[in-house]
Amino acid sequence: MANTTGTATKPDPDCCRQTGLIYPDGRKRCAKHATAEDKALTAELNQAARPILGSLHWPYGADVDIAARQRLVTWANKHKLRLAQSRCRQLHWLRTNRCTEDPCNRLGRWMDHLTHWQAYGGPALLLAQPYNIGTQAITQLGEIAATDEFTLQITADHWYGYDTIAVEIWRTDVHTAITSESHFS
Structure with a gap:
């Protein structure tokens, strides 16, 4: 059954644990179980990070943690890095x-x-x-x-x-x- 409320569906522990991102609410969700808001935030951060990361991937920590991505973008922009x-x-x-x-x-x-x-x-x-x-x-x-x-x-x-x-x-x-x-x- 599709989730249309914008809240996270009950995550499948295996897929979320293996491929999920940790969102600011502290829960780890994979792309399948992420909410529309989760997906929008991830896309927004990926876009904001393009000038910072170039062709590189998110570094360790920010690769799995959305709050770390938010802090990285703010920190790197502040220091022009x-x-x-x-x-x-x-x-x-x-x-x-x-x-x-x-x-x-x-x-x-x-x-x-x-x-x-x-x-x-x-x-x-x-x-x-x-x-x-x-x-x-x-x-x-x-x-x-x-x-x-x-x-x-x-x-x-x-x-x-x-x-x-x-x-x-x-x-x-x-x-x-x-x-x-x-x-x-």
Whole structure:
């Protein structure tokens, strides 16, 4: 029987669990069980994300969570950023726009949920969204912050959610340019 009320039909646990998106009400629904409102919101976010994602897919977290998609679009637009593709797990991508090490291992556990962001056509930001930062990470981040090359920010302004924090490592020149633009906008 068709659902014409706009409310979600009772989801089939298997299909929704395997292919569903988590909607802002906290429930996971697949395309078959999503409401008309769910589908409209998904389409709206996909459209809004085109300039941010380009040909890339939603990054981990936002790939299954509509609220994370909403936060990502708002966050990326605020910072004038586009998602970049790289498997680099260290700072050399910010320096050279490529990964120069093989294998490239992350600097530490704090580099969880790592995404790469670009602005002005080049590398701008490494965004890690860990659940916590340990003592070793604080030492590493302090060393990064002590350089003129990078600007480090630890903030709650991010998109992943789930009680994570944001560790932003910006190229200082790009951060300065974006910050200057924001003051004149």
